[in-house]
Amino acid sequence: METQSIQESSSGFPEAGARTGTVRTAIACVAGWLVPGLGHALLAKWGRAFVFFGSITAMVVIGIQLQGRLFGPDFGDFFSAMKFIAEAGCGLLYWIPWLAGMGTGDPTAYTYDYANVFIYVAGLLNMLVVVDVFDIALGRKP
Amino acid sequence: MKTHLLLLLVFSILTSLVLTFIAKNGTRERVRYFLVLLCSFVLLSIVAGWLMYPFPF
Numbered sequence: 001m002e003t004q005s006i007q008e009s010s011s012g013f014p015e016a017g018a019r020t021g022t023v024r025t026a027i028a029c030v031a032g033w034l035v036p037g038l039g040h041a042l043l044a045k046w047g048r049a050f051v052f053f054g055s056i057t058a059m060v061v062i063g064i065q066l067q068g069r070l071f072g073p074d075f076g077d078f079f080s081a082m083k084f085i086a087e088a089g090c091g092l093l094y095w096i097p098w099l100a101g102m103g104t105g106d107p108t109a110y111t112y113d114y115a116n117v118f119i120y121v122a123g124l125l126n127m128l129v130v131v132d133v134f135d136i137a138l139g140r141k142p
Numbered sequence: 143m144k145t146h147l148l149l150l151l152v153f154s155i156l157t158s159l160v161l162t163f164i165a166k167n168g169t170r171e172r173v174r175y176f177l178v179l180l181c182s183f184v185l186l187s188i189v190a191g192w193l194m195y196p197f198p199f
Contacts, residue, residue: 054156055160111149
C-alpha cells in the first residue's frame with residue numbers, strides 16, 4: 001500500500017502518465033482557445049473540430065461584416081471589460097482582426113447590435129468549446 | 143443579409159449547432175436536440191418580440 005501511494009498519484013494514474021496527460025490537456029485547451037476546433041482536432045475529434053471551427057468563424061466574420069465592433073482591452077468600466085472578455089474568447093479570430101484595425105463598428109448601422117451579439121456569442125461559445133476539450137482530454141467524455 | 147428574421151435564423155442555426163455538438167454524441171440524439179434548440183431559439187424570440195411590442199422603449 002505504501003509503495004503504491006508513492007508511485008501513483010491520488011487519482012490512481014502513474015505520475016509520469018498524469019504529467020503527460022496534464023501537458024496534453026493544457027496544449028489542447030490553449031490550442032482550442034486560439035483557434036476554435038483546433039483542440040478537438042489535436043484529440044482526433046474531427047467532426048466536432050470542423051463544426052466548431054466553421055460555426056464560430058462564421059459568427060465572427062458575419063459580426064464584423066455587419067459593422068460589429070471589436071472591443072479593445074478596456075478595463076475602465078465593468079461592461080467594457082465584459083464585452084472585451086466575451087469577444088476575446090474567440091482567440092486569434094478576435095486578435096488578428098483587432099490588431100489589423102478591423103471591427104471598428106458603426107453604432108448608427110442598422111445591424112450594429114445584431115453584429116455585436118454575433119461576436120460576443122462566438123467568444124462565449126468558444127469558451128464552452130474549451131471546457132469540452134478539457135473534459136475530453138481528461139477522459140470524462142467520449 | 144439585413145432582415146431581422148434572416149439574422150435570427152442564421153444566429154440560431156450556428157449557435158444550436160455548436161451547443162448540440164457540445165452536449166450530445168449520437169447522430170439521432172444530435173438531430174433531435176438541434177431541432178429542439180433551433181425551434182426554441184426562433185419561436186421564443188418571436189414570442190418575446192411580440193410581448194415587448196406594446197412597450198414604447
